[in-house]
Amino acid sequence: MKIFLAADHGGFELKEYLIEKLKKQKYQIEDYGAFKYNPRDDYPDIVKDAIIKVAKDKNARGILCCCSGIGVSIMANRHPKIRAAVAFNKKIAKETRQKNNINILCLGADYLSQKQALEIVKTFLSNKFLGGRHERRLDKINQYHSKNRGNIPKIKNSDLRLKAKRIILRPLKNSDAKDIYLNIQDKRISESTLKIPWPYKIEDAQIFIQKTKKSLQKKSEFVFGIELKNRKEVIGCIGLDKVNFEHKNAELGYWLGSKYWSQGIVTKAGKLILKFGFEKLKLHRIWCCIFSDNPASKKVVEKLGFKREGLHRETSWREGRWRDNVRYGILDREFERS
Numbered sequence: 088m089k090i091f092l093a094a095d096h097g098g099f100e101l102k103e104y105l106i107e108k109l110k111k112q113k114y115q116i117e118d119y120g121a122f123k124y125n126p127r128d129d130y131p132d133i134v135k136d137a138i139i140k141v142a143k144d145k146n147a148r149g150i151l152c153c154c155s156g157i158g159v160s161i162m163a164n165r166h167p168k169i170r171a172a173v174a175f176n177k178k179i180a181k182e183t184r185q186k187n188n189i190n191i192l193c194l195g196a197d198y199l200s201q202k203q204a205l206e207i208v209k210t211f212l213s214n215k216f217l218g219g220r221h222e223r224r225l226d227k228i229n230q231y232h233s234k235n236r237g238n239i240p241k242i243k244n245s246d247l248r249l250k251a252k253r254i255i256l257r258p259l260k261n262s263d264a265k266d267i268y269l270n271i272q273d274k275r276i277s278e279s280t281l282k283i284p285w286p287y288k289i290e291d292a293q294i295f296i297q298k299t300k301k302s303l304q305k306k307s308e309f310v311f312g313i314e315l316k317n318r319k320e321v322i323g324c325i326g327l328d329k330v331n332f333e334h335k336n337a338e339l340g341y342w343l344g345s346k347y348w349s350q351g352i353v354t355k356a357g358k359l360i361l362k363f364g365f366e367k368l369k370l371h372r373i374w375c376c377i378f379s380d381n382p383a384s385k386k387v388v389e390k391l392g393f394k395r396e397g398l399h400r401e402t403s404w405r406e407g408r409w410r411d412n413v414r415y416g417i418l419d420r421e422f423e424r425s
C-alpha cells in the first residue's frame with residue numbers, strides 16, 4: 088500500500104516526524120512536501136498533488152497535516168474519489184476508516200502530540216472498510232453528487248419483473264450462477280460480445296451476478312436474466328448498461344444460450360426491455376453496438392425497430408483482431424409499443 092503525505096507550514100514538523108516513523112516500519116512512503124518550513128505557504132498548493140495521487144490508486148492512502156486538519160480535509164473532499172476525515176483520537180480514526188472508508192486521514196498538528204498522531208495513523212492504516220450498509224450510504228453520496236445522473240425515476244421491485252408469453256425477465260439471483268455457466272458454454276457467445284470471457288468459469292458467473300446486483304442498486308445498469316416460464320431456468324441475459332439519466336440514454340446488450348437461438352426469444356426480451364427503458368426509466372434513446380460480422384444480432388435490433396447509425400471501424404481488439412462495430416439506435420418516439 089502506498090502512502091502519500093503532505094503538509095503545509097502548520098503540519099510540517101508533524102509530517103516529518105510521521106515519515107521518519109513510518110519508514111522505519113517499512114511502509115511505502117511518498118513525501119509530497121512541503122520540503123522545507125515556510126510560514127507563508129498555502130495548504131491547497133501543497134496538498135493538491137498528494138490528493139490526486141490517492142484518487143488515482145484505489146489501494147493508496149493519504150495523510151495530510153495542517154494546524155487543525157480541517158483546511159486540508161475540505162480541500163481533499165472536493166475530489167469525487169476522496170473520502171477524507173479529521174481524526175483526533177484512535178477511536179474516531181477506526182470508526183471513520185471502517186464506516187466511511189476514508190482514503191485520506193487529516194491531522195491537526197496544533198491539537199495532537201506527535202505520539203498521539205502516530206497512534207491515529209497506525210489505526211487508520213490497519214483498519215478495513217466494513218462495506219454492507221456503509222457501502223450503500225457511500226454509493227448514495229456519489230449518486231447525489233454526480234453531475235451525470237439527472238432525475239432518477241423511482242423503480243419499484245415489481246417494475247423489475249417483465250413478462251411475455253414464454254419468458255420472464257427478472258434481476259439475477261446468486262442461485263442463477265449454474266444456469267448462466269451452463270448456457271454460456273459456447274465460444275461464439277464470447278466471440279460476439281466485448282466482455283464475456285473464454286473459457287467461462289462458474290466464478291465468472293458468480294462475479295457477474297454480484298456486479299449486476301450492485302449496479303442495479305446504483306441504478307447504473309439494469310441487467311435481467313431471461314427465464315423460460317415453463318422451466319424456471321435462466322437461459323441468457325439482457326440489460327441496459329451505461330444508463331445516463333441526464334441525457335436519458337442507455338446501451339442495450341444481450342446473449343442467449345445457443346440451444347435456444349433463432350426462436351425469437353431475444354427479440355421478445357428486447358421488446359420488454361425497450362418498453363421498460365422508455366416507460367419506467369423514461370429514456371429518450373437506446374443504442375446498441377454490434378460487431379459487423381454478427382448477422383443474428385443485427386437482425387434482432389432491426390426487428391425491434393432500431394436504425395443503423397453508422398459503422399465504427401476497428402473499435403475493439405477481440406479474438407486477436409480488430410473488429411468493426413455497427414452502431415444502432417432507437418428513440419422513444421420510434422418504438423412501437425404494440
Ligand SMILES: CC(C)(COP(=O)(O)OP(=O)(O)OC[C@H]1O[C@@H](n2cnc3c(N)ncnc32)[C@H](O)[C@@H]1OP(=O)(O)O)[C@@H](O)C(=O)NCCC(=O)NCCS
Pocket residue numbers: 275276277279280340341342343344347348349350351352353354355376377378381382383384386387
Ligand atoms: C444474437 C442473439 C442474442 C440472438 O438471439 P435469438 O433469440 O436467437 O434471436 P431471435 O431468434 O430473436 O432473432 C435472430 C434472427 O437472426 C436470424 N439469424 C440467426 N443467425 C443468422 C445468420 N447467421 N445470418 C442471418 N440471420 C441469422 C434468425 O433467423 C432470426 O431472424 P428471424 O426471426 O427473421 O428468423 C444470439 O444469437 C446470441 O446470444 N449470440 C451470441 C451473443 C451475441 O451476439 N450477443 C449480442 C452482442 S451485440
